[in-house]
Amino acid sequence: MSTIVNPDLHREIAAFGCDEITRCINCGNCTAVCSLSGNGAVFPRKTIRYIQLGLKDRLVASIEPWLCYYCGECSETCPQQANPGEIMMTMRRWLTAEYDRSGLARRLYTSAKHIWLAIFGRAMIPLVLLALFHGLTGFRWIVTDRVELNRFAPVMWVWIAVLIHFAFLGYRVLSNAWTMSRLVLGDAPARPRIPLSVYLGELKTFVLHFLTQKRWRDCGPRHHGRWLQHLVLVAGYLTMLVLVVGLLGWFQTDAIYPWRHPQRWLGYLATAALLYGCVGALAGRLRKREQLHKVSHLSDWLFPGFILVGAITGILIHVFRYAGWPWPTYATYLIHLMAMISMLDVEVGIGKWMHLIYRPLALYLSAVKHKAEQAGSQALASDPRRPAPA
């Protein structure tokens, strides 16, 4: 098999964030200091070496960047201050772009202009749709003497639009995940035959890591706090996603329920979790105290920023609705909708949304590969001893 060497690869990858790749002298301090490195997955040095050597084929097939949770110890102790932790972060962005065959992720990551264009472009969709709806109906649907959100934005129509949007998003997520799986497992001829039972049997790995991100805890007790904060954010996010996408008809209502009604307390809990998580992340990036917060790419700010906007507008809708102020309710609802639509579109393109899938998928694929190799080597070992049955 030939190996393609691309000597400019480090420049291409540097465009995704860290440009200190060439500082690395391959001493191996980062790998040895890392508490996650081991069991066949050794990083960051090997990954950095592959970048320096321009071995793109190996890099696109590697899962190591997804196994790093950026505790920052490698960067703190790097003798060359090559910032290996940030290089791994940069690699995650680059891989996200490699998995996205549409090229959208690459455009967004490498150009701030495209990010802002995408955000404002997507935000126009709900605005235009609502304007069309009310324009065509002669504004008869808008009730101004009391709050009737479901007449300003009829929940069934909104729900249908959201579901259509999610079908698109789901297609993109699945196709990116498929591309990643193909790249990691190798091309069909070279790929070992993996029985379906292995794929199915290891699904538990995916679910476990998707829900708990428990590998992060292996970074060491110093980092348990950040893991917990992230877990709370994910829990809040997933709850909100279920409420808004799966149960919008029930969630978006003009009725005011009592306290103990799950529509209320589930919403409150999820909002509190989201606020806690995103304010923590934003404050960390502003303070720049921890190693992982010292360098921030524009894409790193977007997700917590969107969550903050979403949570605040969500709370305001709630307050205005209960206060009975129709126009402020409708206006904040529109802003909320615009922000959330752009968040979903942009985040499926780049980073935060996708890593929810890529991280557990990487662990799943490595478990599948490992199982298959084990089975393969066992078969190989047992073959020569046993004569073939005639």
Place this chain on the structure above:
Amino acid sequence: MMNSVATEVDALVIGGGIAGLQAAIDLANQGFEVLIVEKEPSIGGKMIGLSKVFPTLDCCSCICTPRMAEAEHHPRISIITYTDVRRVDRENGSLLATLIRKPRYVDADRCTGCRLCEYACNMLVPHEFEGGLGARKAIYVPFANAVPQLAVLDLDSCMLCGNCQRACPTGAIDFLQEPRELVVRAATVIIATGYEMIPAGFKTEFGGGELKNVLTALQVERLLAPHGPYGRVLRPSDGKEPESIAFVQCAGSRDRSAGVPYCSRVCCMYAIKQAMLLSGALPLADLTIYYMDIRAFGKGFEQFYQNAKAMGIEFVKAKVARITEDQDQNPVLRVEIVEEDGRVEERTHDMAVLSLGLLPAWNPAEAGLAAPAADGFVCSIQPHLAPSRTPDEGVFVAGAAAGPKDIPDSVVEAGAAAMEATAYLRGHGRSGKSADPDDSIEDEQDTLATGDVSA
């Protein structure tokens, strides 16, 4: 015996290590009056504490002690020990150095170095000269071949029992001594302040200096020295003879995270030397050197390195990232095996040696001289043509004060600094002729040195 302190000399040499001694002797042999000022109680610097030199494996004491004695007995060299340089000012074209002589609590004129005070003292404290591995008394002669052979009292460890005072046959103990200021006028100054090792606790990943069986390279020099603290090589925690010893290269050097981006130049070779000497002292021990690159650039160095490999010393390309210890206080080194499959291993050794890098020992800016270069070492304004010249006129630099350097290079540079200083002195109307008409041998040397053959 200490010579009388001159208040006006041709040259002031700051630092009495091998570079300072060589520069002082070279200047004095040309007929100039020289004063060496040393901050420690004895001259000899770092070299006198070392075991053997690379790459010839010659005995350090055997090379350094004669130099110390030569400086001590030279008619034109005065030595003032246990003294700091506070300021160097310029006045009417000459340099005025303000020195602070620290109290020895021992009258230098009366002390004979008989050590009766030392024997009488009851206090035992870790001995700095032995890297803290051996013990000394609160009043002590710094080490066996110290120059001058005078006791010094460490008042911080003293409980003022008076035993030493009663034991002293000459009544030299003086508890009432105070720091004394001395002003010396000199036409030229040579900075030969050398280096300090990076502190062993510089890196928390290496145990922060708390792990008992993780030694510094200078401590290992003492273990290997013929008159070292244990008289043989034992590990400090339990006195066990180590069967496996690891060297951690680039401990602090080439490490921007530790604030030392430069290569300290000597660590590769001293580690190889120590490994060789250890394999002589402990023929059955496994010796492993963990390195990023081996820099064997000097004359005879590469052969020395190849010899070490041939002797069975293992060289592993890996930067040690973390040192912990197991329940038996064995150091455990975490490394990536870079040249194999990149796996991460935790390797247990009986003892580990930090090949610590070199830091400048003195900042001339604190004494009012020019600020050092970016790396903290004394600035050289003409590094290629006149490396010993500093930004201050009439002030020269020699040895590791100008940057990490081994002994031969330090000695060569000391000679160069002495030559620069000589030219400077001659250019400023100082002939360097002996003031003493009876000193005929020195006169002859002067004649040769000045090239004045018609005399």
